Amino acid sequence: xxxxxxxxxxxxxxxxxxxxxxxxxxxxxxxxxxxxxxxxxxxxxxxxxxxxxxxxxxxxxxxxxxxxxxxxxxxxxxxxxxxxxxxxxxxxxxxxxxxxxxxxxxxxxxxxxxxxxxxxxxxxxxxxxxxxxxxxxxxxxxxxxxxxxxxxxxxxxxxxxxxxxxxxxxxxxxxxxxxxxxxxxxxxxxxxxxxxxxxxxxxxxxxxxxxxxxxxxxxxxxxxxxxxxxxxxxxxxxxxxxxxxxxxxxxxxxxxxxxxxxxxxxxxxxxxxxxxxxxxxxxxxxxxxxxxxxxxxxxxxxxxxxxxxxxxxxxxxxxxxxxx
Amino acid sequence: xxxxxxxxxxxxxxxxxxxxxxxxxxxxxxxxxxxxxxxxxxxxxxxxxxxxxxxxxxxxxxxxxxxxxxxxxxxxxxxxxxxxxxxxxxxxxxxxxxxxxxxxxxxxxxxxxxxxxxxxxxxxxxxxxxxxxxxxxxxxxxxxxxxxxxxxxxxxxxxxxxxxxxxxxxxxxxxxxxxxxxxxxxxxxxxxxxxxxxxxxxxxxxxxxxxxxxxxxxxxxxxxxxxxxxxxxxxxxxxxxxxxxxxxxxxxxxxxxxxxxxxxxxxxxxxxxxxxxxxxxxxxxxxxxxxxxxxxxxxxxxxxxxxxxxxxxxxxxxxxxxxxxxxxxxxx
Amino acid sequence: xxxxxxxxxxxxxxxxxxxxxxxxxxxxxxxxxxxxxxxxxxxxxxxxxxxxxxxxxxxxxxxxxxxxxxxxxxxxxxxxxxxxxxxxxxxxxxxxxxxxxxxxxxxxxxxxxxxxxxxxxxxxxxxxxxxxxxxxxxxxxxxxxxxxxxxxxxxxxxxxxxxxxxxxxxxxxxxxxxxxxxxxxxxxxxxxxxxxxxxxxxxxxxxxxxxxxxxxxxxxxxxxxxxxxxxxxxxxxxxxxxxxxxxxxxxxxxxxxxxxxxxxxxxxxxxxxxxxxxxxxxxx
Numbered sequence: 031x032x033x034x035x036x037x038x039x040x041x042x043x044x045x046x047x048x049x050x051x052x053x054x055x056x057x058x059x060x061x062x063x064x065x066x067x068x069x070x071x072x073x074x075x076x077x078x079x080x081x082x083x084x085x086x087x088x089x090x091x092x093x094x095x096x097x098x099x100x101x102x103x104x105x106x107x108x109x110x111x112x113x114x115x116x117x118x119x120x121x122x123x124x125x126x127x128x129x130x131x132x133x134x135x136x137x138x139x140x141x142x143x144x145x146x147x148x149x150x151x152x153x154x155x156x157x158x159x160x161x162x163x164x165x166x167x168x169x170x171x172x173x174x175x176x177x178x179x180x181x182x183x184x185x186x187x188x189x190x191x192x193x194x195x196x197x198x199x200x201x202x203x204x205x206x207x208x209x210x211x212x213x214x215x216x217x218x219x220x221x222x223x224x225x226x227x228x229x230x231x232x233x234x235x236x237x238x239x240x241x242x243x244x245x246x247x248x249x250x251x252x253x254x255x256x257x258x259x260x261x262x263x264x265x266x267x268x269x270x271x272x273x274x275x276x277x278x279x280x281x282x283x284x285x286x287x288x289x290x291x292x293x294x295x296x297x298x299x300x301x302x303x304x305x306x307x308x309x310x311x312x313x314x315x316x317x318x319x320x321x322x323x324x325x326x327x328x329x330x331x332x333x334x335x336x337x338x339x340x341x342x343x344x345x346x347x348x349x350x351x352x353x354x
Numbered sequence: 355x356x357x358x359x360x361x362x363x364x365x366x367x368x369x370x371x372x373x374x375x376x377x378x379x380x381x382x383x384x385x386x387x388x389x390x391x392x393x394x395x396x397x398x399x400x401x402x403x404x405x406x407x408x409x410x411x412x413x414x415x416x417x418x419x420x421x422x423x424x425x426x427x428x429x430x431x432x433x434x435x436x437x438x439x440x441x442x443x444x445x446x447x448x449x450x451x452x453x454x455x456x457x458x459x460x461x462x463x464x465x466x467x468x469x470x471x472x473x474x475x476x477x478x479x480x481x482x483x484x485x486x487x488x489x490x491x492x493x494x495x496x497x498x499x500x501x502x503x504x505x506x507x508x509x510x511x512x513x514x515x516x517x518x519x520x521x522x523x524x525x526x527x528x529x530x531x532x533x534x535x536x537x538x539x540x541x542x543x544x545x546x547x548x549x550x551x552x553x554x555x556x557x558x559x560x561x562x563x564x565x566x567x568x569x570x571x572x573x574x575x576x577x578x579x580x581x582x583x584x585x586x587x588x589x590x591x592x593x594x595x596x597x598x599x600x601x602x603x604x605x606x607x608x609x610x611x612x613x614x615x616x617x618x619x620x621x622x623x624x625x626x627x628x629x630x631x632x633x634x635x636x637x638x639x640x641x642x643x644x645x646x647x648x649x650x651x652x653x654x655x656x657x658x659x660x661x662x663x664x665x666x667x668x669x670x671x672x673x674x675x676x677x678x679x680x681x682x683x684x685x686x
Numbered sequence: 687x688x689x690x691x692x693x694x695x696x697x698x699x700x701x702x703x704x705x706x707x708x709x710x711x712x713x714x715x716x717x718x719x720x721x722x723x724x725x726x727x728x729x730x731x732x733x734x735x736x737x738x739x740x741x742x743x744x745x746x747x748x749x750x751x752x753x754x755x756x757x758x759x760x761x762x763x764x765x766x767x768x769x770x771x772x773x774x775x776x777x778x779x780x781x782x783x784x785x786x787x788x789x790x791x792x793x794x795x796x797x798x799x800x801x802x803x804x805x806x807x808x809x810x811x812x813x814x815x816x817x818x819x820x821x822x823x824x825x826x827x828x829x830x831x832x833x834x835x836x837x838x839x840x841x842x843x844x845x846x847x848x849x850x851x852x853x854x855x856x857x858x859x860x861x862x863x864x865x866x867x868x869x870x871x872x873x874x875x876x877x878x879x880x881x882x883x884x885x886x887x888x889x890x891x892x893x894x895x896x897x898x899x900x901x902x903x904x905x906x907x908x909x910x911x912x913x914x915x916x917x918x919x920x921x922x923x924x925x926x927x928x929x930x931x932x933x934x935x936x937x938x939x940x941x942x943x944x945x946x947x948x949x950x951x952x953x954x955x956x957x958x959x960x961x962x963x964x965x966x967x968x969x970x
Contacts, residue, residue, distance in 0.1 A: 069537075070536075071536040071537075071538065072506060072507060072508070072536050073506075169408040169409055170408065171407075171408035172408070193534070196533070196534065197408075197533075197563070198408075198563060199406065199407040199408050199410075199563050200405070200407075200563060200565055200669060200672050200673070200676075201407055201672070201673060201676045202407070202408070203563070204669075204673065225534070225535065225536050225537055225540065226540075226564060226566075227537055228566055295589075295593060296593050296663075297593075312608070312657050312658075312659050313657060315658075316648055316651065316652060316657045316658055317652075319645050319648030319649070319658075320648045320649045320651070320652035322645065327645070328643065328644060328645065329644055329645070329648075329661060330644070330661075330663060331661050331662045331663060332658065332659070332660055332661040332662075333660055333661075333662060334660075340537065343537050347537075347538075348538075417965070417966055420804075420805050420965070422801075422804065422965040422966050423966070442704065442807040442809070443807070445805060445806055445807045445808075446701070446806070446807040448805065450801070450802070450805040452798060452801050452802070452805075454798045455797050455798050456797065456798040456799055456801055456802050457797050457798075457799060457802075458793050458794055458797065458799040459793045459796060459797055460718075460789075460793055461718075461793075465714075469710065469714050470802060470806065472702070472707075472710045473707055473710055473711075473803065473806045473807075473808055474806045474807065475701035475702050475704075475707075475807060476697065476699075476701065476702070477699070477700060477701075477702055480697075480699055484697065490692070491692060491694065503797075517802060519694065521697055522695065522696035522697030522698075523696075524696060549693070549694065550694045553693040553694040553695065555694055555695055555696040556694070556696060
């Protein structure tokens, strides 16, 4: 679905200030197609970044181009961008379908095509039966879904979604995530902001992490983690004899730390090993088990302890923002 | 809340003899519409997860326990007290943290929490003491002297939690406590919930759409759908039972083709299915241990990089419970 | 040596009796009202008129003093005097209420705070009782208490003859003030419960006062009726009071209708408040 002149979403040295207050500072980003998650504490610049993407604010410095279109051309920009905000507001007295028809009319769609697209959007978010009821009577989850519908009813290439899964029950979450994946693999650009980091792991192709108005990391989580060499990788092994395992692996020169863990909810004790060389650790464990060098050792699980968005967030953003 | 004695590790949970919540044939409705169709359950857990799609009746159930709605039929009791007969007493023992914004503008957090404490029956001086304790416990420091209207979202949630615990209730009802919180605030809220659970002085009814949160904190789970209970499980018992069944392993391999290992495993009597890429799901043959897998892998020059027990997550249980019933009309 | 650990603990101590819970609201609301220096000042200004009347009573009872100043036939302290006292003082009270009352219920409703109140051992009517007590206390301080005080002073200074002729005035002052207090409190609560923004609620309250009078007058002119006075909040009370103070009724004897309208208004305000003060809002 690439058109001539499309070059992805590019931020070049972008800063945005609201008077003296910082929105974002010196952002350089190229966002590829697929699902990109925007992660960061409240006040870190996520909303500013999304507003810049959507063309709702202009950068104080630098330039933003979305599919080759600068924000100075709103007519073209708003056709390719769909924005789903986090705010629970809607036109009072409107039904779901009317809301969508109005949005489509604003995008210059003719009535016949608009009716078709509105129906398609309602079906996509599974609100087809409730489409003619007033939005004021919807539950919180339904209101979230109608907002999602209005962001995608005009088939935009770029969708900016601010906490789109907020208020959705697990089934609706799973269905919406499936919808996002479908859109992402069809070549659309989805920029999704979320606080639920294990979901970010599960659905995103890449992640942009913000803190205090700066981009602190971008790319695939595993790649980002691998780059963070000042934090050696941690691997967690749940097993029957953590001490024996520790004794067996700590001899290796690349091992830095072996910590015995409290039993988990299933009652398995564990060992957390910090190492500069994960390959060597895995190789060592496999050798141990294959040769039965630690008799009676039963391994319940092996998994990286900090190779996910949550851990990367802890390291890079830490406790800054939020709370008292 | 500071104890006046030397510290001890978290005491074993004190289970009251009466269940935290007991429902018998409970029917509740708004006007002509019946929302809850005859619920029967006795919930004993330290932290009870209340799950279900929107519109299933969770809010209605909570409103009934709080006495905001009267049962049309059947009974609901909290800690042994019937909510219809002894509503005032029941409310004195419940702490409620609503999902929506809930505060009183223009009052400082201390003043707000203190008033809430007094309204629950605490004498004035005790209320002030406990208000400060509660605010300290949830982590609101100097901000407590500022008006709640000016707080960030995370701080408002903490203030809501503080007003729910100030009077030392025996049942805490938390409705989406981690809603809209950023990751550190969410972790802190979950940590607080676990601490309250471990202190043993109160039971918690947790209502959330984030199944991970529920898995980390709850030991009993109730799933509602369309006004009926479709699943009621004691997670602690489930976990104990899981340990005794035939293990199913999920492994991720490195260094070669997973298919070779799959074939070898099948030859040895296991069931092997390929999940994706180089991930396999193995149901081990009787008498076989996980160590065998490593030996087989080594024979094929493969390394096992990830290993986990293929247990049902709460999400699997939930989705199954949802799909067991015929598809409803406009869900939401 | 000991390490003190913060853990959650229940509360095992004594609890306050249930009937006193409404008073907690009363205390907090009163404190909130007087925290504003402006409102405090306004409240104090409302005592100027009673003070003036106090001086008038003294002066009227000491005619010799007047004679010394060369003034004769100063006004007499009679039912008209007290009638106009109640009238003017109630106007002040109304203005004060327009400023003070909106902050009573609106902040609780604006941010979902009501669910928190009612999730406690507090019944709806106890909540309302607490709020209305504040208004009753404040307004009593402005109307009933000074009124009865002036009456008492006059009784003392006026002598036995005056007392026996006018003892019933005391009850009239009492009743008139109470009618005003209850009617105004309920109306103010209803407005405060339905309008979220304090300034707008205050303006609405003032508006009801002035608009009613204007509408009544206009209606009389346009529709050529005589009942316009029934739309005027103040006028209604004046009618009822003229009944209580046994004054000559105004040309159009609408007392009975006035009583009826006032009762309906009070009940209507109460109904409005009850409708709004609920822990759950259901939209279908």
